[in-house]
Amino acid sequence: MKKQILLITIILGLITLSCSKNDDQDSEYQGTWTGTFTGTQDNGTWTANIDSNGKITGTTSSTVYNASLQLNGSISSSGKFIATAGSASNGADFKGQMTETSGSGTWANNSLGIDGSWTGTKQ
Numbered sequence: 116m117k118k119q120i121l122l123i124t125i126i127l128g129l130i131t132l133s134c135s136k137n138d139d140q141d142s143e144y145q146g147t148w149t150g151t152f153t154g155t156q157d158n159g160t161w162t163a164n165i166d167s168n169g170k171i172t173g174t175t176s177s178t179v180y181n182a183s184l185q186l187n188g189s190i191s192s193s194g195k196f197i198a199t200a201g202s203a204s205n206g207a208d209f210k211g212q213m214t215e216t217s218g219s220g221t222w223a224n225n226s227l228g229i230d231g232s233w234t235g236t237k238q
Contacts, residue, residue: 142167143215144190147238152209152222154231161209161233163198165190175200175207196220209233 148163156179163173163186173186184206188198194213200206204226211220216237223230 144169144194144213144237148173148218148235149238150218150233150235152231152233154222154229156227156229157224157231161186161200161235163235171196171198173198194218 144165145167146165148165150161152159152161152175157177158179159175159177161173161175163171165171169190169192171186171188171190174183175186176183184201186198186200186209188196188209190196190213196209196211196213196218198209200209200222205224207222207224209220209222211218211233213235217235219232219234221230221232
């Protein structure tokens with residue numbers, strides 16, 4: 116009898132674990148995002164893809180400098196957005212907060228001494 120109760124308890128525990136909510140914390144942000152950035156001496160557009168692990172890949176396109184840079188970063192399960200356009204030494208750092216459908220924040224390129232804000236929406 117004790118073995119049967121133990122077996123039933125183990126089975127119920129396994130069923131509970133296998134039916135629990137998906138722990139994919141960043142899936143609400145997963146998808147394609149687009150937006151704009153404006154600032155003291157630069158402005159343009161950005162696009163990004165966020166995967167199910169919160170990895171950000173995309174591009175920024177400056178209308179002032181007529182240049183495009185790769186955008187790479189991550190988003191936390193709470194929506195904290197951190198990415199770099201270009202390289203860490205001469206690129207722009209984008210920081211902000213996202214919801215399931217929109218995001219906003221600030222950006223700064225310390226090597227050029229320029230900064231501004233950004234906004235975006237999930238497509």
